Amino acid sequence: MWARNIQIYRLLDTEHLPLEQLAEALEIYRFQPCSETQARRVGWSDPAGSAGNGQLVHEVSGHRLITLMRQERILPAPVVRDELAERVDKLTAQQGFPPGRRDKLAMKERIVEELLPRAFVKNSRTDVWIDTKANIIGVAAASSKRAEEALDVLRETLGSLKVIPLAPQTPAGRTMTTWLNDPTTRPDGVLVGDRVVLRAKGDDGKIVATSIDVDGDEVRTSLEVGRQVSQMALTFEEQMSFTLVEDMSIKGIRFADAVLKEVDDTDSDENPVMQMETEFVLAAQCLAHTIEKLMHALGGEATVQPVDPAGGDHGKADT
Structure with a gap:
């Protein structure tokens, strides 16, 4: 299915660009591979990958999918450091004294320029x-x-993008702690799984409990000494299971067998683009429904003033 981990944001711009205009804006920032002298490039790519026809945005039933591609030349720091040390030793022997700090920086820059064309490329x-x-x-x-890197590039692409992280009125960690303390407070349709992460107040210490009875004595003892839930495994309305993090990140998404069967029933091996769009929209619809119900279970969404940060430093190329 489409995604295993997801960061969720509230879009404050209620007017959406028509699909054609969005495609035109994305085209300006279409991904291009790094040249031999570039360390990194980012840009928009076809979500269907090599099986697609170059289409930068796919829309099905009001759900849009775009993909940010990043390419980096991997030049390990130890390689640069060893080469620099060798050249410094050689120059010191030649001139009788070690080069200064400024000369070393210039030497390091030349080494990077020389080695970049031979560096591994990671996509x-x-x-x-x-x-x-x-x-x-x-x-x-x-x-x-x-996630914020992708939003920065999208903001630069569109000229403006007003978003805030999705947040409940009551912190998710506090609500999950209440669910763990008192099973009667758990909303209908929400099942607590067998994994929970508890953190202590005021420090970074944490307890990771997996494959256990979260309502058992071990977890209850931790709660009694003031530990709070920072992550909890949940199953929502028998549609999907995931780990909810206190910052509202959703990780380890697994869709229920019934959802996966619906994907199998619409299998289209002869048309990989259609298959990708089918999987995406089924996952998106399931996620949208779950997010709506989850925010209700957490006590409703917080009201926050819009923030429109300046465009990030992610252009089409960084060298």
């Missing part, structure tokens, strides 16, 4: 889901840092 992609009906953006990333 990675970040999918971005836009729900035009619910005004939600989901970024398929395990960390907020990677």
Whole structure:
């Protein structure tokens, strides 16, 4: 299915660009591979990959999918350091004294320029889901840092993008702690799984409990000494299971067998683009429904003033 981890944001712009205009904006920032002298490039790519026809945005039933492609030349620091040390030793022997700090920096820059064309190239992609009906953006990333990179590029592409992280009125960690303390407070349709992460107040210490009875004595003892839930495995309305993190990240997404069967029933091996779109929209619809119910279970969404940060430093190329 489409995503294993997702960072969710509330889209504050309620007017969405027509699909054609969005495609035109993305085209300006279409991904191009690194040249021999470039360390990194980012840009938009076809979500269907090599099986697609170059289409940069796919839309099905109001759900849009775009993909940020990143390419980096991997030049390990030890390689540069060893080469620099060798050249410094050679120059010291030639001139009778070691080079100064400024000379060393210049030597290091030349080494990087010389080695970059021979460096390994690493490609990675970040999918971005836009729900035009619910005004939600989901970024398929395990960390907020990677998600914010994609949002920065999208902001630069569109000229403006007003989003805030999706947040409940009551912190998710506090609500999950209540669910663990008192099973009667758990909403209908929500099942607590067998994994929970508890953290202590005021420090970084944590307890990771897996494959256990979360209502058992071990977990209860930890709660009694003041530990709070920072992550909890949940199953939602028998549609999907995941780990909810206190910052509202959703990780380890697994869709229920019934959802996966629906994908199998619409299998289209002869048309990989159609198959990708089918899997995406089924996952997006399931996620949208779950997010709506989850926010209700957490006590409703917080009201936060819009923030429109300046465009990030992610251009089409960084050298």
